[in-house]
Amino acid sequence: MSPQPDATMTTRFATLTPLARAAVPDHSTPFDPALVLWEETMPGGAHWSARLNRGTTLRLTDIDGRANVSALFFNADEKTERYNMPDTLKAQHTAFLTHGHVCFSDMGRVLCSIAGDSCGWHDTVCGVLDAARSNAKYGAARYQEHRNAMHRNGLDGFLVELGKWGLGKRDVVANANFFSKVVADAAGTLHFDTAHRRPGQHVDLRFEMNVLVVLSAAQHPFDPTPAYDPAPVTLTAWRSGTAGADDACRLHCAENDRGFNNTERGFL
Numbered sequence: 693m694s695p696q697p698d699a700t701m702t703t704r705f706a707t708l709t710p711l712a713r714a715a716v717p718d719h720s721t722p723f724d725p726a727l728v729l730w731e732e733t734m735p736g737g738a739h740w741s742a743r744l745n746r747g748t749t750l751r752l753t754d755i756d757g758r759a760n761v762s763a764l765f766f767n768a769d770e771k772t773e774r775y776n777m778p779d780t781l782k783a784q785h786t787a788f789l790t791h792g793h794v795c796f797s798d799m800g801r802v803l804c805s806i807a808g809d810s811c812g813w814h815d816t817v818c819g820v821l822d823a824a825r826s827n828a829k830y831g832a833a834r835y836q837e838h839r840n841a842m843h844r845n846g847l848d849g850f851l852v853e854l855g856k857w858g859l860g861k862r863d864v865v866a867n868a869n870f871f872s873k874v875v876a877d878a879a880g881t882l883h884f885d886t887a888h889r890r891p892g893q894h895v896d897l898r899f900e901m902n903v904l905v906v907l908s909a910a911q912h913p914f915d916p917t918p919a920y921d922p923a924p925v926t927l928t929a930w931r932s933g934t935a936g937a938d939d940a941c942r943l944h945c946a947e948n949d950r951g952f953n954n955t956e957r958g959f960l
Contacts, residue, residue: 719791719940721749721808721896727930734909736922739849741856741906743768746959749807749898749932750905754871757891758923760912761870762820762846764854764863765795765803766904771859773797777816777866783947789814789868792944794900794951801955802948803903805941807932808896813888815869820846821913830920843920849908857904870895872912884914898941900934900955 729748734740736759744750745768752761767773776798784793791809794802826845833843850864873888897905911922935942935952942952 717791717812718810719808720810720894721751721898721932723749723930723932727932729929729931731926731928734907734925734927736924737844737849737910739844739846739853739906739908739910740927741853741904743902744899744905744929745902746899747931747933749896749930751808751894751896751926751928751930752870753892753894753926753928754811754889755891755924755926757889757893758917758921759870759889759909759925760872760915760922761925762850762908762910762912763868763870764850764865764906765797766857766859766863766906767797767799767801767803768902768904771857771863771904773799773801774863774865775803775868777868781816783951784945788816788873789870792940794941794944794948795868796951797901799954800951801958802900802941802951804897804899804901805935805939806895807898807935807939807941808894811871811889811893811895813873813885814895815872815874815912816866818869818872818874818882818913820850820864820867820869820908821910822847825913826910826920829918833920844908844910844922846908846910849910850906853906853908869912872915874912874914882914884912884916886916898932898935900952901958
């Protein structure tokens, strides 16, 4: 079960000055616009899914600096293989995702690698917003009365998309939350860093397998914003190829190299 936010999480980082923040290197992935497959904008609160084939990169861009993108990843050819958060974190000795990291499956293979990142920290432990928390925090707003202005939550968005691929509630595992930073203090209390996000930040997910990608742009469970106001994200996909021998994600640690080797054997 995801940790529950409390009142102490709402303002702790809101007053941080730029001097209190370390500069985040911009690990952008250059690409030829001629290789772009498609580009679209996912509205705030919306959900989305697609098969992304091996050798494709998907860039998520936070348009106005308020976005959260909750994500699940599955082997598109054998959906019982999926993203494994514990293995991903312990293999790379990290609690968050950024450039050079990979997302491991529960079979020890690399589903995708973070080939580019201008954000620097993506949450892995706080789960996804569900209907109960959304209604308690923002109030209920049903489609019957509000039409496209209805309130959407991340869990229901996941379930809608999973249903399109023959999956369901039991397939909702620990997810990643791109563009959101949550840190623990000395007492172990989690805090949402409201100063972390910036307009135009992006993260590049390079797919090393054929992957079913499921996304929700609902607000993060710990986002202290008092109003329901999820932000849009641009999705850009292009043909990138896969990680080479000198790739930063492969060289990040020995476990990553083994994961890439395990992955590549399946495509020989």
